[in-house]
Amino acid sequence: MNVIVFASRKGGSGKSTLAAHLAAQVHKASRPCLLVDADPQGSLTLWHKLRGTNEPPIRTANRSVTEIINSAKRDGFEWVFIDTPPTLSAVVDDAIRNATMVVVPARPGVFDVNAVQDTIQICRSARRPYAVVVNGAPAMRDGSESPIVTIAREALAKFRAPVWSGQITNRADLLLALAHGEGAREYDSRGRAASEIGRLWAAIERSVKAIRGAASSGGTMHKHAA
Ligand SMILES: Nc1ncnc2c1ncn2[C@@H]1O[C@H](COP(=O)(O)OP(=O)(O)OP(=O)(O)O)[C@@H](O)[C@H]1O
Ligand SMILES: [Mg+2]
Incomplete structure (x- = not known):
């Protein structure tokens, strides 16, 4: 069994959004996924x-x-x-200690990127693999990411934090899907939001396979206690 924990002490970074979209992407009768809402705000419970x-x-x-x-x-x-x-809090520590891998969403602003350090520190102390995921990013133009995303990646590199090479763009479709209790793929299977969520899931699966020793860790997005 694999435990993916969505954690960041920065509010509004996208923990609940990514958890919901990825759960809708993954869950099948043949691949059961259990959601755990450890946040008293109850966002995931509302979506459910x-x-x-x-x-x-x-x-x-x-x-x-x-x-x-x-x-x-x-x-x-x-x-x-x-x-x-x-x-x-205690529940965040407990979740991270139990994680196969921790996903740390971060918006690409300077305050947001700075705020991931506390969460990264908890992952490092618990010696759990983790990766930062840039979320809510401006759309790419002609295949190039926004300068704000590049600056965020440079800052994260200074903390020696592993970062997913892709991005989850700020998209109304992600919000609309949640309002319908859906994931991006259910809402519009051919949309860009669905394709980014699909890519993020593929990267998480690759990392988990490497963590489990079932694949090489080359090109994966996580690191142990980096
Ligand atoms: N990529 C995105 N595109 C559009 N809207 C987004 C995106 N990511 C998050 N949002 C929206 O931003 C808001 C905050 O996101 P979310 O609730 O997922 O953050 P969170 O980290 O769970 O916040 P909290 O720390 O308060 O639990 C929500 O309204 C969410 O739907
Ligand atoms: Mg939340």
């Missing part, structure tokens, strides 16, 4: 209600996720996605 299908299944966690993870293992889930609050 809007979805109205009860799939993927969801649990809420207050202080610890360990029990939920243990029972998910017994129930045969392949994936567990945990959405966490924008705090430095």
